Amino acid sequence: xxxxxxxxxxxxxxxxxxxxxxxxxxxxxxxxxxxxxxxxxxxxxxxxxxxxxxxxxxxxxxxxxxxxxxxxxxxxxxxxxxxxxxxxxxxxxxxxxxxxxxxxxxxxxx
Amino acid sequence: xxxxxxxxxxxxxxxxxxxxxxxxxxxxxxxxxxxxxxxxxxxxxxxxxxxxxxxxxxxxxxxxxxxxxxxxxxxxxxxxxxxxxxxxxxxxxxxxxxxxxxxxxxxxxxxxxxx
Numbered sequence: 001x002x003x004x005x006x007x008x009x010x011x012x013x014x015x016x017x018x019x020x021x022x023x024x025x026x027x028x029x030x031x032x033x034x035x036x037x038x039x040x041x042x043x044x045x046x047x048x049x050x051x052x053x054x055x056x057x058x059x060x061x062x063x064x065x066x067x068x069x070x071x072x073x074x075x076x077x078x079x080x081x082x083x084x085x086x087x088x089x090x091x092x093x094x095x096x097x098x099x100x101x102x103x104x105x106x107x108x109x110x
Numbered sequence: 111x112x113x114x115x116x117x118x119x120x121x122x123x124x125x126x127x128x129x130x131x132x133x134x135x136x137x138x139x140x141x142x143x144x145x146x147x148x149x150x151x152x153x154x155x156x157x158x159x160x161x162x163x164x165x166x167x168x169x170x171x172x173x174x175x176x177x178x179x180x181x182x183x184x185x186x187x188x189x190x191x192x193x194x195x196x197x198x199x200x201x202x203x204x205x206x207x208x209x210x211x212x213x214x215x216x217x218x219x220x221x222x223x224x225x
Contacts, residue, residue: 008150032211043114043201043216044153051211089153096141096205097166098214100153 008087010105019077023090023101028071030092030099035064035075038087038103047075047088082108112136114217116202122223123192131187131220133202142185143203143214144177146170153201159185189222197224 013019025033031052036044050057050064050073057064063076073090085108091098115134123129135142144156157167159177176188185204189196199221203214 034213036216041218043116043218046213046215049211049213091153093211095166097143097155097158097168098145098153099155100145102152 008103008105010107012107012109013080014109015082016079019075019080019084019106021075021077021088021104021106023073023075023104025071025073025090025092025101026099027092027094028068030094032093033064033066033073034091034093034098035062035073036089036091036100037084038089040086044089077106080106080108082110084108114202114204114215116200116217116220118220119218120221120223122225125194125224126191129189129192129222131189131200131202131222133185133187133217134183135185135202135204136206136215137183139204139206139215141165141205141207141214142177142179143205144187145201145203145216146198147201147219148198156187156200192222192224194224197222 034049035047037047038044048059048062048064050066055066061078065074087103087105089103090101117132142159145153147153155168157171158165174190178186199219201216201219203216205214
């Protein structure tokens with residue numbers, strides 16, 4: 001059978017507000033970081049990435065911040081919309097394979 | 111936009127049977143991956159494949175697993191004798207090239223249910 005799943009942390013945000021999703025990564029040798037969005041029944045969908053020589057990168061409505069000192073990543077979503085509801089995973093790249101975090105469920109409240 | 115496609119979307123198999131999961135990576139991509147996600151858990155790396163050989167594999171990828179690129183478009187994951195704990199979503203991913211940091215693109219997965 002299937003194992004009992006881990007309890008996902010959940011972030012509930014009012015529509016139109018900004019969301020901040022946090023992630024701790026594990027390996028100081030990781031040199032590339034990616035945020036993925038996963039909707040129910042779908043595969044991880046690329047949102048934004050950042051290399052280890054940067055500390056901030058902006059996309060359309062999304063910003064990723066990287067703090068290598070404390071091995072922390074965050075994803076900021078501006079003006080959160082109902083379509084942003086999903087599970088968000090960070091991934092660190094180590095020798096070209098990805099190590100995924102546990103994920104955070106984002107719920108957008110109308 | 112080009113995408114990774116996986117078939118079937120759901121596979122139900124008796125324990126002990128062989129199963130083959132199929133993937134068509136994005137056409138100009140050179141690096142291919144399989145990951146799995148047990149229900150409610152994180153996505154886990156299984157194997158990476160480049161230039162017709164495995165470049166890296168995890169502890170999960172034991173002798174029961176194999177990968178193949180039988181032609182110019184398909185990339186398959188075979189589980190030789192399935193176990194109950196193989197039940198999971200299996201995701202294929204691909205990436206264009208080595209050396210530069212480019213994101214892996216994922217398919218929508220195959221849900222494998224072992225009875």
